[in-house]
Amino acid sequence: MARTTRPRHGTAGDRRRRLSQNFLADPGAARHVVRVSGVTSHDLVVEVGPGEGAITRFLAPAARRVVAYELDSRLADRLTARYRGGPDRGVRVVCADFTRARPPREPFHVVGNIPYARTSDIVRWCLNARGLASATLVTQLEYARKRTGAYGRWSRLTVLTWPEWSWSLAGRISRNRFRPVPRVDAGLLVLRRRTEPLIAPDRMGSYRRLVELGFEGVGGSLGASLRRAHPSPRVDAALRAAGVASGTPVGLVAPDRWVALHLALDR
Missing domain, CATH: 3.40.50.150 (Vaccinia Virus protein VP39)
Known part of the structure; x- marks a missing residue:
């Protein structure tokens, strides 16, 4: 107590x-x-x-x-x-x-x-x-x-x-x-x-690392930040799969799009 x-x-x-x-x-x-x-x-x-x-x-x-x-x-x-x-x-x-x-x-x-x-x-x-x-x-x-x-x-x-x-x-x-x-x-x-997490517990660590990387704000967009750690073709493909335009500022990306982005990159 x-x-x-x-x-x-x-x-x-x-x-x-x-x-x-x-x-x-x-x-x-x-x-x-x-x-x-x-x-x-x-x-x-x-x-x-x-x-x-x-x-x-x-x-x-x-x-x-x-x-x-x-x-x-x-x-x-x-x-x-x-x-x-x-x-x-x-x-x-x-x-x-x-x-x-x-x-x-x-x-x-x-x-x-x-x-x-x-x-x-x-x-x-x-x-x-x-x-x-x-x-x-x-x-x-x-x-x-x-x-x-x-x-x-x-x-x-x-x-x-x-x-x-x-x-x-x-x-x-x-x-x-x-x-x-x-x-x-x-x-x-x-x-x-949530009764069922949107991401498996054993993958939450990689999801959080992705979010932290994205919010570093390098290059003025989410895509630019992610390209610091992932190849550009892979980032572009993941952004398309998640329905996020390449030049979108980080703060304008909705949480459900982050989940979709992680799932695409995590494959």
């Missing part, structure tokens, strides 16, 4: 700024987050940053068990008192840093309105957790768009993990649904582990 962390004393505003806290204040939006997660009465859920319990309220009756990680000791104490001896006894509150916690040994899901400042750390933890089936995260809208190709461009992280994980943007949540009101709207980012 992660080491319990007790934040320094200070005003509520000081704690919110230090811990990057923007609480979801709209029950309808909180209910929507849980509905999108697809959590059922058979599932174990790890909640990240429950705060005042807006999402926990709907997770508790939906899931078999909820383990909620809250770094703010005052909020953790309140949530513990709320669920102690109540009808939703399947809720356990842990005052600790979620990113230092060991993943459960059984299959589980992650749900949370996460601190924006910790988004990268939390997403990295999720991708590395072997038993994780899905993660439904309230993030900054810009981050969710960037990772899901909403601008027609794709990030290296999304492409690297695409054979094993799907990334999708399941909606927008207005900043006015939070207290205090943040500067930007939120996006509902959903990660789901």
